[in-house]
Amino acid sequence: MADAGSGKTGWRATGHLLGLVAPGVIWIVVFLVAPAAYLMSIAFMTNGSYGLPELPFTWAAFKQLAGYGFLGWSPANLYVVGRTLVQTVLATGLVVVIAYPVAYYISRAPARLRPLMLLLVVVPSWTNQVIRAIGWMNILAPGTPLSDLAAALGLISPHMGLYPSQFAVALGLVYNFLPFMVLPLYAVFERLDTAQIDAARDLGAGVWGAFRHGVLPQTLPGLLAGTVLVAIPAFGMYVIPELLGGGKNLMLGSLVARQFAAASNWPFGAAAALIMILATLAGLVVLRRLGRRLGGDAGVML
């Protein structure tokens, strides 16, 4: 059945298909695939005198990214990549730790309350991410109760704020991505087969054992879907590190952006963007493999 019900075949069906998908396909190819391909090609070009890419093709941008500059080798760029990875893993881990009990709690609530509870979790993420960052800037600024408390406890030096800092970035990331983990986890918790937990208990499993063998495998698809939804955008995050991190806590997104604004070195920025895409794809592949290995349903992923 090539076409649902109408019995069209061959060229007519192809025409029907193209007529429907052509606007979308052309739009995405011309306005996304072509720009992305152009960006990739820039990564291999020479940085011209006006900061615009020129031929010939070189590896210069990648060498610069690896730290080789006019002044010899420096690890600054590699630190940025490392910091971005650490922040991503940290934020994703914290999000899992918070979202897991929350999703479970919602799934056990009375059925009529659940949509409201989910809505309450999701609504903040409907606001613009810049506004959410402003909220944390207000809370963590120098002189606010939280900053004063942290100063009194000796966590930060007096008269400093909790922002800008690595801590503020981590907090901002967790806040930003929490709903993306709660929703897929809620979806799996709602269908949780409690008989498996009982079976594990009957077979002598402790609380941990029952969780490990009765609950975790069932929630794994949601966990992996959530990890994809959190880790990938967190790795490429620009707004939160830029606003909450200050100049010293640069992440990869800011490094890329700066090459297209003030610093104006398109090939270098494009090379960093290429690395970002490759890391994203590698992350996706690893998570998919992990999903299959651990018996998760691959269909849930992408």
Added chain:
Amino acid sequence: MWYALLVLLYAPLAVVVVYSFNSVNSSADFVGVSLRWYRALFADDTILAAAWNSAVLALVSSMLATAIGTALGYGMYAHRARRLGWLIWLIYLPIIMPDIVYGIAQLSFFSRLAAATQIFDLGLGTMIIAHVSFQAPFVALLVYSRLVGLDPRLFDACSDLYANAWQRARFFILPTLQPAIVAGFFLALTLSIDDFVISYFTSGPESVTLPIFIWSAIKRGISPEINAIATLMIGTVLAAAAITLAFQYVRHRQSGE
């Protein structure tokens, strides 16, 4: 624990709202209630223009994306027996691409194109184009998933009743898809409103939207005026949430009876 979570989720928004009414310019002290920042806001032509640009961008891009995405989703479903793997990848591309890469790819592409052809100057036009390119895939997926949930024999029923392609679209497909299309439109709207990065890189000097205005303003520090704009934007979102909830409630009542 649930209440602690709610505090965590809403404290940043609440603080923005509270300080927007602060009578002095400080995020450490709250002195008194005042509307002075809101008055300043509505007297500022730049801000009003930014609000207008935001609204135009969100509405125009969402309408375009809904039309394109619905056709795409239906096309994928109607021809699902064919090998359409490439199409699926194409649709997932905008969803998995980091938005910063998305933004700079379009920035470099459009600005080079503008230099060569004099069209595609960075501005509201390029912003709309960029928004549609990430909204349409989401709409397509929504429409597609709605169609997958249908009984395929319904399509046969249409041809049994001698419906032509137009009648089938008019009396069966569009009414059936209506909830998915409406949901797709609102999803597109939220995506557009929530986006900052892609807008920022595809915008020109004449097409400043509210988030972009706020972004450049907070580089100089937060002011109560910024909190006031943010409050109005939060208010819009909360109103939308309330409407969604009301719709859910009504639907729940209808299905319950």
